[in-house]
Amino acid sequence: MILVVDGLNRDRFTSLLDEMFQLRARVFRDRLGWDVQVRDGREIDMFDDLDPAYLLLLDENMNVVGCNRMLQTTGPHMLSDVFDDILCGQPPLRSATVWENTRFCVDTERLKRPGSSKTVSYATCELMVGILEYGRDSGISDVISVIDPLMDRVLKRSDNAPYDYIGQTVQMGKTKAMAALNDCTDERIDRVRRFAGITGEVFLDEDEVADAIAAIESVKHLPMDLQNYCDAQIADATTPQEREAAIALQRTLSDLYSSPARCDA
Amino acid sequence: MELIDLAGTPEGQRDYVAHLKRLCHAAGVEYATYAASNPLTGTMHAFTTYPDAWKNHYMERGLHNLDPALNAAARSVAPVDWSRLTRAEGFDQVFAESSDFGMPTRGLTVPVRGPLGETGLLCVCASMPQREWQSLKRNIMGDLLTNAVHLHDTVMNSDPLMKTLRKPNLSVREIEILKWIAAGKTQQDVGDILMISHRTVEVHLRSIREKLCTISTPQAVGRAVSLGIVPPG
Numbered sequence: 001m002i003l004v005v006d007g008l009n010r011d012r013f014t015s016l017l018d019e020m021f022q023l024r025a026r027v028f029r030d031r032l033g034w035d036v037q038v039r040d041g042r043e044i045d046m047f048d049d050l051d052p053a054y055l056l057l058l059d060e061n062m063n064v065v066g067c068n069r070m071l072q073t074t075g076p077h078m079l080s081d082v083f084d085d086i087l088c089g090q091p092p093l094r095s096a097t098v099w100e101n102t103r104f105c106v107d108t109e110r111l112k113r114p115g116s117s118k119t120v121s122y123a124t125c126e127l128m129v130g131i132l133e134y135g136r137d138s139g140i141s142d143v144i145s146v147i148d149p150l151m152d153r154v155l156k157r158s159d160n161a162p163y164d165y166i167g168q169t170v171q172m173g174k175t176k177a178m179a180a181l182n183d184c185t186d187e188r189i190d191r192v193r194r195f196a197g198i199t200g201e202v203f204l205d206e207d208e209v210a211d212a213i214a215a216i217e218s219v220k221h222l223p224m225d226l227q228n229y230c231d232a233q234i235a236d237a238t239t240p241q242e243r244e245a246a247i248a249l250q251r252t253l254s255d256l257y258s259s260p261a262r263c264d265a
Numbered sequence: 266m267e268l269i270d271l272a273g274t275p276e277g278q279r280d281y282v283a284h285l286k287r288l289c290h291a292a293g294v295e296y297a298t299y300a301a302s303n304p305l306t307g308t309m310h311a312f313t314t315y316p317d318a319w320k321n322h323y324m325e326r327g328l329h330n331l332d333p334a335l336n337a338a339a340r341s342v343a344p345v346d347w348s349r350l351t352r353a354e355g356f357d358q359v360f361a362e363s364s365d366f367g368m369p370t371r372g373l374t375v376p377v378r379g380p381l382g383e384t385g386l387l388c389v390c391a392s393m394p395q396r397e398w399q400s401l402k403r404n405i406m407g408d409l410l411t412n413a414v415h416l417h418d419t420v421m422n423s424d425p426l427m428k429t430l431r432k433p434n435l436s437v438r439e440i441e442i443l444k445w446i447a448a449g450k451t452q453q454d455v456g457d458i459l460m461i462s463h464r465t466v467e468v469h470l471r472s473i474r475e476k477l478c479t480i481s482t483p484q485a486v487g488r489a490v491s492l493g494i495v496p497p498g
Contacts, residue, residue: 137406138342181465
């Protein structure tokens, strides 16, 4: 599921953004070998200071397993600046209804681990559906994405082939980069959803994510044996009622341990 | 909704409030406001169709410094429904006071980011049931974005220095497409001639119109000819 983080709510999700910057360092520097600035294991550039909109693909445990970054093409964005190789030095498209999508990636390592509930292909489709629907719902008609050839192949295989490319494919680090055009029409969204079998809402409510993160954080206060006990109780629950009761117990215990005042008393 | 043209009116005679009123009518909303500051001079540009009582109160109390529909919403990439602002600073005060004046509480702010990093804001609001508001928003969102950029570009270009810095910068492909359109070819023809998809032609034409600060393609052709970008046909 996807959480939208932008200038309005980024203060609430700093830990998720931090995870995202680390994922970007692993993907764009380590895997693709792009010339990106990495500090303390985090890839952050000047466009991250412009309050972009991020889509964060989260797994059940609120880990970031995919991300992207969107900017308006009417203002400063990557194609107007750092990616001008791709455009052969030509000025980029500028339109109120076209957004730029960059740093689009999924965490293939994590998704390929045993026990991962999603495949790389499904996760990529889910993130793409999120991008297209977020665009469509914001009045956007088309998205121009800076991607590598592998991502391009994944899009093509997912019934989501770009309808065109702008400029040329250029060598970038260990791989190449290109600028692809995708429309945010219902027709395309339906196609990708059908391909991946995605039904229902892909977006998460930000309050629910904030609560879930707080719950995960609070469990960290529990001593290891109690944490294991709670995990086992939740895992062994055979009915929804039992599961709820086990979660409630975990929450109560966490509250006790996370509040020093009460521990002292 | 239709796109409302500002390009036809000579600079000195532009009536932005009347323009916003036409925009309200076309979009089916009650009030509209535009605000931006010139990044070079710091001059504030603000126009609104709000009734005088609310406008005066707003100015006297300096609510623009507090209003999350301007300040928080300016940090968004996507248009911001005001229902998303309830947690933002200033929301309780500004929205309580606006409802005392009988102002609508359903609203949308469209942030426009300009090439010099400046942000222009177009706000629209209306009183109507939630479901109606959702469907209205869906219908007008795309055109509202295009209108907002056109308005912002026109206001920014009214400053001579800004106009120089924001000179239209068309790509070779855009000029190529525009030349064929000027020669009387349809979008379909141009796609076939250049062997690109029709949607690519459409996206480029949209970009061309916006770069030249025009609403229609024929106007863009006229503007391009007068700027010497495309030879007269």
